[in-house]
Amino acid sequence: EPLPRLANLLAEAAPARLFEEVLKLFLSGHGVASFEGLERYGLLDVMFPESAAALRSNRSGALRRMVIEGLHNTDLRVANDEPVSPSFLFALLLWPAFCRALATLQKQGVALEEAQRRAADRVTLHQLSTIALPRRFSLPMQEIWLLQGRFSSRQRKRVIRTLTHPRFRAAYDFLVLRQVASSEHEADVAFWREAQLQSGTELDSALDAAQADGEGEDGAPRKRRRRRRRPGGVAGE
Numbered sequence: 001e002p003l004p005r006l007a008n009l010l011a012e013a014a015p016a017r018l019f020e021e022v023l024k025l026f027l028s029g030h031g032v033a034s035f036e037g038l039e040r041y042g043l044l045d046v047m048f049p050e051s052a053a054a055l056r057s058n059r060s061g062a063l064r065r066m067v068i069e070g071l072h073n074t075d076l077r078v079a080n081d082e083p084v085s086p087s088f089l090f091a092l093l094l095w096p097a098f099c100r101a102l103a104t105l106q107k108q109g110v111a112l113e114e115a116q117r118r119a120a121d122r123v124t125l126h127q128l129s130t131i132a133l134p135r136r137f138s139l140p141m142q143e144i145w146l147l148q149g150r151f152s153s154r155q156r157k158r159v160i161r162t163l164t165h166p167r168f169r170a171a172y173d174f175l176v177l178r179q180v181a182s183s184e185h186e187a188d189v190a191f192w193r194e195a196q197l198q199s200g201t202e203l204d205s206a207l208d209a210a211q212a213d214g215e216g217e218d219g220a221p222r223k224r225r226r227r228r229r230r231p232g233g234v235a236g237e
Helices: 001-010 015-028 029-041 049-057 062-078 086-095 093-108 112-128 135-148 156-163 167-180 184-197 200-214
Strands: none
Touching: 001 086, 015 029, 015 086, 029 062, 049 062, 049 093, 049 112, 062 086, 062 093, 062 167, 086 093, 086 135, 086 167, 112 135, 135 167, 156 200, 167 184
16 A cells, blocks of 8 residues: 555554654664655654644745754764764754744744743644653753744853753754754854853853844843844744
């Protein structure tokens, strides 16, 4: 029987079993090929329905490019016997769904930080009906998403909290991936790349320069020199 005709049978599989199968598909060194196969045979809609819908509605294809790039990097890490976190993998696979949910909530007038939290919870909850993602992976996945909203800030306390967050490195690597979807993240990537290496004095100087260039001490952007971001920095990706 053709795979597309049997795709709906996956809905009858145990969510815990599908979690294990996803790890086999994407953490065995053939993540890109696995993703393309799921797309080709209509299985992505069954296993990751909200991300599949978000990818179809993303006309530029930027979100798909980001997912493919992330999976390519994962394949390289597997080939080099480097560790790969299931949390990061699911953050990548469900990012299109998160972006779409976030954009919907912001259109409804929900404030950004609250919209981010709601979107993360909503996407995770909906996905659990198909794939049983354990909390030890779903919580770090959500932290990776929520930290993305902090990367535009140059407010001292917020920057220090971000740098010392246990998920900072994973979230930063995720931000680097987002450049594939949108060039508007280049300045943030450059700032945080340097911030990791700077001494306290050097970081203070960088923050002073950033605030003088367009952001106040409270972290709010000044209008005169800072170009406007799309809502949440993700909706157009």
